[in-house]
């Protein structure tokens with residue numbers, strides 16, 4: 077779900093993709109901007125949001141909505157990891173986008189596991205996926221939306237986190253190299269990213 081839906085639409089579920097019956101299924105929310113990042117949580121359907129992809133400023137805003145505070149971290153990656161670990165108690169799967177620094181993922185599950193978790197895993201794991209260097213960037217707008225679309229494709233296909241992120245990051249890359257926010261160049265399942273796990277560093281794993 078895109079943050080630009082008006083609040084009443086989110087509340088009553090009166091857009092085609094948000095029929096009330098669909099709220100029982102899982103919503104992937106891309107917050108788009110700080111001031112509108114808490115919109116679905118202000119409705120009765122906030123619990124339907126199982127995936128979010130905020131940037132760090134949006135994550136801070138969402139965390140303050142839930143009264144989540146974290147100790148002041150000097151490093152933005154550490155700060156993102158610390159907040160992402162806590163917000164998992166409200167949203168199961170958190171993808172914090174960090175521009176050229178890549179992505180932080182926080183969820184109760186391992187990188188090789190698909191979404192949603194089928195077992196009753198309780199341990200929150202946080203991983204950092206550094207972004208590959210992208211040469212000749214022409215436009216940074218739309219990278220987050222394209223990342224989200226690639227992630228959703230992987231999730232819907234039942235793929236693991238590390239493959240879903242590989243697809244998402246490749247989709248983000250096509251946006252960075254495109255003049256428009258939505259890339260003209262798309263790729264299919266034969267693209268290598270569908271078989272190549274994204275590389276990550278484990279940040280929090282309390283098992």
Ligand SMILES: Nc1ncnc2c1ncn2[C@@H]1O[C@H](COP(=O)(O)OP(=O)(O)O)[C@@H](O)[C@H]1O
Pocket residue numbers: 131172173174175176177178179207208209210213216217218219220221223245248249252
């Ligand atoms: N300069 C960049 N170099 C490499 N990857 C990037 C760059 N900017 C963005 N990305 C990729 O795109 C993703 C989303 O970009 P970001 O700017 O964080 O999101 P948003 O556009 O929603 O603010 C990042 O997590 C990263 O994988």
Ligand SMILES: [Mg+2]
Pocket residue numbers: 106107108129130131173220221
């Ligand atoms: Mg974004």
